[in-house]
Amino acid sequence: MLSKRIIPCLDVAHGRVVKGVQFVDIIDAGDPVEAAIKYDQQGADELTFLDIRASHESRDTLYHMVTEVAEHVFMPLTVGGGVKALSDIENLLHAGADKVSINTAAIFTPELVKEAAERFGSSTIVVAVDAKSVDDHWECFTHGGRKPTGINAVEWAKRMSDYGAGEILLTSMDADGTKNGYDIPLTRAVSDAISANVVASGGVGSLEHLAEGLKEGHADAVLAASIFHFGTYTIAEAKGYLASQGIPVRQA
Amino acid sequence: MIGLVNYGMGNLHSVAKALEKAGGDVELVSDAESLKNYDRIVLPGVGAFRDCIGALKESGMDAAIKAEIAAGKPFLGICLGMQVLMDQSLEFGRHKGLGLIPGIVTHFPEDHAARGFKIPHMGWNDVIFSSEKPQHPVLSPLAGKQVYYVHSYCCMPENPDHLLAACSYGNYPFAAAVGRDNIVAVQFHPEKSQSAGLALMEAFLQWNP
Numbered sequence: 001m002l003s004k005r006i007i008p009c010l011d012v013a014h015g016r017v018v019k020g021v022q023f024v025d026i027i028d029a030g031d032p033v034e035a036a037i038k039y040d041q042q043g044a045d046e047l048t049f050l051d052i053r054a055s056h057e058s059r060d061t062l063y064h065m066v067t068e069v070a071e072h073v074f075m076p077l078t079v080g081g082g083v084k085a086l087s088d089i090e091n092l093l094h095a096g097a098d099k100v101s102i103n104t105a106a107i108f109t110p111e112l113v114k115e116a117a118e119r120f121g122s123s124t125i126v127v128a129v130d131a132k133s134v135d136d137h138w139e140c141f142t143h144g145g146r147k148p149t150g151i152n153a154v155e156w157a158k159r160m161s162d163y164g165a166g167e168i169l170l171t172s173m174d175a176d177g178t179k180n181g182y183d184i185p186l187t188r189a190v191s192d193a194i195s196a197n198v199v200a201s202g203g204v205g206s207l208e209h210l211a212e213g214l215k216e217g218h219a220d221a222v223l224a225a226s227i228f229h230f231g232t233y234t235i236a237e238a239k240g241y242l243a244s245q246g247i248p249v250r251q252a
Numbered sequence: 253m254i255g256l257v258n259y260g261m262g263n264l265h266s267v268a269k270a271l272e273k274a275g276g277d278v279e280l281v282s283d284a285e286s287l288k289n290y291d292r293i294v295l296p297g298v299g300a301f302r303d304c305i306g307a308l309k310e311s312g313m314d315a316a317i318k319a320e321i322a323a324g325k326p327f328l329g330i331c332l333g334m335q336v337l338m339d340q341s342l343e344f345g346r347h348k349g350l351g352l353i354p355g356i357v358t359h360f361p362e363d364h365a366a367r368g369f370k371i372p373h374m375g376w377n378d379v380i381f382s383s384e385k386p387q388h389p390v391l392s393p394l395a396g397k398q399v400y401y402v403h404s405y406c407c408m409p410e411n412p413d414h415l416l417a418a419c420s421y422g423n424y425p426f427a428a429a430v431g432r433d434n435i436v437a438v439q440f441h442p443e444k445s446q447s448a449g450l451a452l453m454e455a456f457l458q459w460n461p
Contacts, residue, residue, distance in 0.1 A: 002421060003376040003398060040446065045376055045400075067265075074270050076400060076444050096265050098402075098444060121299045123372045123402040166372045166402075195365030197374050220370055250376040250398045252446065 003250040004214050005045040005221035006238055007199060008228045010035055012081075013053035015061045017229065030229070033068050039228070040073040042235035043252030047073070048169070048199075048223060050101065050128075051081025059088075063095040070096025080128055080169070089116055093124065101169055103128035104142040106160060107149055117164025122196075127160040128169040129153055131186055138172075138186050145173045154189050161194035168194065169223070171201040179205025179226075187217030199223050207233060207241040214247050254457075255281040255290030257317065257333075259307040263443070267296040267330065270443035274453035284312035292457070293320050296443075297332025301341040301357065301405070304332050305349060314350060321352065321435060328390075328456050329437030334430060335407060337437055343405050353430050353437075355409040361424060369422030372404045379428050379440070380418045388416045390436045390459050391429055393451035399428075399440040400449070406439060434461040 010017045010032055017030045036047055047069070051062050059082070066079055079092050080101025089100045100120075106113050106127050117125045130145050131138040131153035138153035157168045170190050172183035182200045191198040200219035204210060204227055213222045227233050239249040256268055258280040271278045271294065278294075281287050295317065297304055308314040321327050329337055338349045341357035349357070365371050376398040381387050387395060394417070401419065406426035409415050416436065419428040429438045436456065442449030 001378065002373070005375050043446075070266060071269055074266075074273065074443060074446050074449060076402070076441075093263065094265065096269075098263065098266070118300070122404060123374060124298065166374060166404075195371050197370045197372070218368075220375070 001248045003045070003248050004242065005199075006210070006235055006242075006249070007046045007048050007221055007223040008035075008039045008044050008235065009048045009050065009201065009223045009225045011050050011052045011225065012062070012065065013051070014058055015065050018052065032065050033072055035229070036069045036073045039235060040075060043239065043250070044075065044235045045221070045250060046076040046078065048078040048101070049080070051079070063091060066092060066095040066097050078126055078169075080126065086112070086116060086119060089120060089124075093120065099124055099126050099167065101126040101128045103130065107140060107142050107151065110159065110163065113160055113165055114163040117166070122164045122166035125165050126167040126169050127157075127165040128171065129157050129160070129190070130171050130173055131183075132173040133183075133186075138189075141173060145176075153186070154193055157190045158193050161196035165196050167197040167199060169199045169201060172203060175203025176201075178203050181205065181209040182213040182217055182219075182222075184212055184217045187213060187219050191218035191220070197221065207238055210238055211242055211245045211247060214242070215245070253290050254278045254292045254294055255287055257287070257293065257295045257313060258282045259304065259311055259313055263298050264296060266443045267294065270450060271453055271457075274450050274457060276453070276457050282311070284316035287313070287316040287320055290325070292326045292328070293317065294328045294330070295333035295336070296330045297334075297336065299332060301332065301335060301343040301349075302345065302347045305336055305347055308336065318350060318352070324434050324461070326456065326459050326461055327435045327437075329435070330443070331403060331439060331441055334437035334439055335405065337430070337435065338407050338409070341405065352435060353409050353414050353432065354411060355407050355414075355430075357405050357407040359405055360421065364422050364424070367422060372402055373406075373421045374402045375400070377401050377419050377421065377440075380420070382415075388429070388431065388436060390452060390455045391417055393455050394448055397448040399442065399445040401440045403439060
């Protein structure tokens with residue numbers, strides 16, 4: 001049976017892992033390669049790296065970091081942050097990424113997702129959707145959660161899935177950093193609307209939250225950062241708990 | 253020395269690193285003429301079938317791969333590198349494969365997503381062996397383990413003897429591994445399957461069919 005995936009997320013800036021609360025108050029959380037090796041040993045199912053300070057100057061740093069991580073761990077790596085063109089995707093794949101996450105550029109150039117999926121395969125293309133509750137619906141935000149777009153997040157995820165994105169990395173900006181759990185209605189609304197995989201993100205403070213995201217949010221994978229970085233729980237403890245809740249997980 | 257076929261697509265870097273980690277000496281091979289200089293051949297693959305077979309034909313690598321397989325060299329195909337061994341694929345139209353294993357590559361059934369089984373099939377899933385035949389020596393380290401799959405198209409060989417291991421997604425069985433003689437090919441990604449995948453690669457390096 002297909003296992004539900006547990007994905008530690010490493011926000012990186014200038015080659016270091018960092019952690020923010022609701023996209024601000026950034027603090028240092030360590031070396032990316034060391035963190036990747038630690039999660040590999042704990043049995044993580046994948047790793048996601050998001051370059052939150054993506055800028056032209058930091059691209060080479062990011063490529064080197066991905067290459068170094070890929071030399072040490074043999075599991076799927078998703079990398080995102082500042083991806084604007086097919087050449088960015090190609091460079092990240094060449095550096096050792098398996099999947100590339102597109103966020104802001106997809107909003108401005110939706111066709112990029114279609115072209116990327118046709119060229120590199122759906123399985124390679126992730127669209128990151130940063131959603132925030134606005135009135136009676138959820139809206140997409142860009143630029144690390146700073147700019148509203150007026151785009152309905154569920155409809156957007158559907159369009160991106162139809163364009164060939166194999167996975168939606170769905171972050172609730174209301175929940176992110178709160179440790180109060182995923183935005184379950186948002187996660188479920190997106191997951192039930194699309195054929196692509198959904199990775200739930202934002203708000204995990206306990207192992208129960210991971211189970212909720214999978215069972216009630218209908219997510220295919222759950223992503224978390226601080227509960228793993230700061231040693232609150234290991235991946236193995238998370239999997240043990242999910243297994244006890246009847247959720248299929250891979251025991252490494 | 254392992255020849256890793258480079259046809260301008262695929263995740264060569266990951267496959268090369270994993271083979272090295274498993275103890276192999278690896279070189280990328282772009283020139284079809286030089287494929288004969290290698291003891292073992294690995295064909296990786298990520299992307300679309302038509303692009304893959306097109307690139308192999310353009311470089312003459314299709315004929316070179318067939319020749320080296322006919323010469324008895326151990327061959328490992330990975331993901332799309334497995335699918336191109338089949339007769340044909342229905343991905344973006346109908347395209348002929350290398351025809352080394354009879355069978356057709358098809359999309360998962362249309363109703364999969366509607367039934368809650370997301371496409372691509374992405375994540376860690378089983379490697380199921382038949383209880384009626386011995387486990388293939390390259391695959392036996394995977395007994396009881398899960399491996400990493402990511403694909404929207406899959407296949408089932410026409411000849412049951414060519415099915416080395418199976419997987420099932422949404423009650424739909426498909427080939428996890430196919431092979432015959434000196435060919436072994438897997439739908440999943442051993443280079444992304446942590447210790448289980450590295451164990452497969454070690455077994456491939458020691459395999460003398």
